[in-house]
Amino acid sequence: MAASKNSKKVNSKAEKAPLYSINSYSGKGSDFDRLIHERTRLAIVSALAANKKLIFSDLKSVLQISDGNLSSHARKLEDAGYISCKKEFDGRVPRTQYALTATGRKALKGYISHMESLIKAMEKV
């Protein structure tokens, strides 16, 4: 699946997870999504989950990050099929519009479920 391939690619340089870190947790473990575990990408997916669509400048304003940073992370999410990117013109001004795909929404729900299972597992300890 494209999403999982990219997920691995993006996190290939991930630092070694310390003991008891969320990264190392393997409760339902295998479905842990490292692609959206990264903070900026998690914020992009979350922001788009709350809106049908957001244009580049508004998304940048919400996240308070640079153009390059947003472009870079958005491209990774787009490559994974988590978000869709539509370029159009508003008069003569080019406008990039982002929206969450069904795959992306599923991934975010999965991530939240993962946190939930993590908490439940800790309850039993």
Add this chain to the structure above:
Amino acid sequence: MLYIAKYLTDMIKRENVSSPSITALHEKADDNLRYIRNSMESATSFTGVSGMGYIITGVSALFAAWLAAQQPSQVLWLVVWMVELLIATAFMLFMTVQKAKRQGESLWSTNGKKLMFAFFPAMTVGGVLTLSFFLQGNISLLPGIWLSLYGAAVMTAGAYSVAIIPVMGVLLLLLGSTVLLTSLSSDLALGLGLGGLHIVFGYFVWRDYGG
């Protein structure tokens, strides 16, 4: 989904764990969920305002401007605009609450509160000045004051809303200043500002930000 995150955040707070490592893990999970929730809340401010609400209140303001211009006395003129204010405020509030519900949000979210707190100071001053001028029997300056102060309120509150809302505030402020400093017709300016600008900007919000 926002509610799930909120529930989970609260659930974590109720936890009572003793191991430092497990506590750290809890904190991390708690932090992640809070981060998701905050990101969603921050982004929601972009769509909190109802574009359709603006369009309909704009149409009602155009009608009010026409009706007010027909009135034989200043008191009746003022009554028309006060009734319009009540109707437009109630309708806009209703539309915004409906839109927020559709998006699984609340008007009492962090951004909703910020928006309202930013909106009310200038509007309160407008109310006090309206009462003061009415008691003095001179309401000729009110249209310019209303437009300017409403523009100021929209500019500040718009910082928590979609990016084009503050632009509408600037235009309202400029229009109000023009009325105060020139001989531009008050009813025309109120029709243009509260009618025209609401309809145009309401359309943009409706088209680009989900209703």
